[in-house]
Amino acid sequence: MQVSIETTSGLERRLTVGVPAERVDSEVDSRLQKAAGNVRLPGFRPGKVPMKVMRQRFGAGMRQEVLGEVMSQSFQEAVVQENLRPAGQPNIEPKNLEPGQDLEYIATFEVFPEVEVVEMQGFDVEKPVAEVTDEDVDQIIEVFRKQQGSWDEVERAAAEGDKVNIDYTGTKDGEAFDGGSAEGSDLELGSGRMIPGFEDGIVGMKAGEEKTLALSFPDDYHNEDLKGAAVEFAIKLNSVTALTPAELNEDLFKLYGVEEGGEEQFRKEVRENMHRELKNAVENKVKQQVMDAVIEAHESLEVPKALIAQEVDVLRNQMFQQFGGAAGQNLDLKSLLPDDMFSENAERRVKLGLLLSEMVSKFELKADADKVRATIEDMASTYQEPEEVVNWYYSNQEQLASVESKVLEDAVVEKLLDSAQVTEKECSYQEAIGQAQQPA
Known part of the structure; x- marks a missing residue:
């Protein structure tokens, strides 16, 4: 087997590998002979199909199978011979696959770098x-109580931390825009889910009240049509619910x-x-x-x-x-x-x-x-x-x-x-x- 190597750039290497034709041809013949014992063809007794017929019927397919395996095996032999450490799979480009001629291909791949650890002093x-502290423990326990608490409807004005149910319609230059309207939408005030000023504008409202907020979308908003746009939201507050933390008890x-x-x-x-x-x-x-x-x-x-x-x-x-x-979902994750x-x-x-x-x-x-x-x-x-x-x-x-x-x-x-x-x-x-x- 002949091997030549060149460095194309940085960590990339290109191997040109030549494999004697005999290695491929003898393996093809060996497999065809083994297969002949089991092949059934019209006009021939089981196990008595001549090799000439086997080559005509199955030789091309068998050769393709052997070529793939020989290229894979010889590549591994070549990197060991050249003392290389491939990083990832090679890109193999066949140069000569003709029967009776030496197999030749080019394998392009990256190698692991030579890692030299430098002295690190005084960083x-x-x-x-x-x-x-006890106060830290109290704060965490309060978090647990809120996690297990219940949400109950209240008749007071909405405050930060409450959940509200609202209807709203957003308009830009007097025209409604896509995605700017909803009915019966639940929102936790202070969650930061909506654009700046939206949730703050609801604080202080009571169930049944209506209000129009003049706001602007952020300059870095993902929708090009709404980046930095001045808009209005007409809001109707349907209900206010407040969190009642769980009791500190055995439950x-x-x-x-x-x-x-x-x-x-x-x-x-x-x-x-x-x-x-x-x-x-x-x-x-x-x-x-x-x-x-x-x-x-x-x-x-x-x-x-x-x-x-x-x-x-x-x-x-x-x-x-x-x-x-x-797993198994048919999605284009790269997109x-x-x-x-x-x-x-x-x-x-x-x-x-x-x-x-x-x-x-x-x-x-x-x-x-x-x-x-x-x-x-x-x-x-x-x-x-x-x-x-x-x-x-x-x-x-x-x-x-x-x-x-x-x-x-x-x-x-x-x-x-x-x-x-x-x-x-x-x-x-x-x-x-x-x-x-x-x-x-």
């Missing part, structure tokens, strides 16, 4: 420092998994969960800064476009499922969720994956079994049957591998923090949680 990291406690111990136990478990959330939030905030520093220090690292494209597909499918999409939405994040994730993998090797890190166990137990502690969750992780190799990967990633972060300039910043629980909302 800045700000670590939030916060505590869970509420049971909804959140507290069967015994009453309010004292409920508050204790809420506080423990908040401590866990705070710990994770602080770790994520620190980790995000370390990852930002890693990316900045290796800004020149080029990553294969094929890997970025694969990661774009992963992120697109994740978003689709997150918003209720189901609904174009590549541009994910390409920047995808490139970052691919680059981090390559760098972290190299750092694990350079620092000779291992997934410590005790830390893996502790991580799984921490995740399982939020479930009613923690031991079942722990057993599930250890019986599922894919899930266990994902935890081991996280532990290794955390080990890299810990190692890099030894060289960082860490500054602690005191803040509230809510500030610490809010600071860590963006993914690392």
Whole structure:
């Protein structure tokens, strides 16, 4: 087998591969001979079809099958021979497929980059420092009470936080516009669902009242015809409902998994969960800064476009499922969720994956079994049957591998923090949680 290689640009390589004709032809003959034993053709006894007839009837199809397999096999042999690491599938362009002649094709593909980890000394990291106070616990419990509360119709004026039922008609220059009218529409005041001024204009209205609001659409509104447009909305308020938070009693406690111990136990478990959330939030905030520093220090690292494209597909499918999409739906996801939405994040994730993998090797890190166990137990502690969750992780190799990967990633972060300039910043629980909302 003859192989020549050239670098076309950056990480792209082009292999020209020549395979002796004998390799293809002998495999075709071998398969035809095996098939002859089972082929039934008119005029011939079973298993007695001559090879000449087999070649006439089945040779072309069998050759196409063998050619595909030989190109795939020889490509793998060629990249091993040339010590290459392909990133993604090659684009194979046949050059000569004629029977009796050497097979020749060109394979174009990207390779993994040579990753060189640079020394990272003295980069800045700000670590939030916060505590869970009684007031923080009260706020979270109030959220729970509202989540389990009931909406009841009231006869007072509408206020922010209320839900209203309205009829409205929007006009531009005296003419109704598409999508600007509805009857019996429910709206939570303060949700920000409508354009600026719409919800504020309803505050203070009572059931049965009507009002016309003079408003303007935002300059960046998605509808070109309405960008920055001055409009009027004629609104009729049909009803006002207000939230009545759930009582702080045994029924509420049971909804959140507290069967015994009453309010004292409920508050204790809420506080423990908040401590866990705070710990994770602080770790994520620190980790995000370390990852930002890693990316900045290796800004020149080029990553294969094929890997970025694969990661774009992963992120697109994740978003689709997150918003209720189901497998098997016949939708053009690339049109609904174009590549541009994910390409920047995808490139970052691919680059981090390559760098972290190299750092694990350079620092000779291992997934410590005790830390893996502790991580799984921490995740399982939020479930009613923690031991079942722990057993599930250890019986599922894919899930266990994902935890081991996280532990290794955390080990890299810990190692890099030894060289960082860490500054602690005191803040509230809510500030610490809010600071860590963006993914690392």
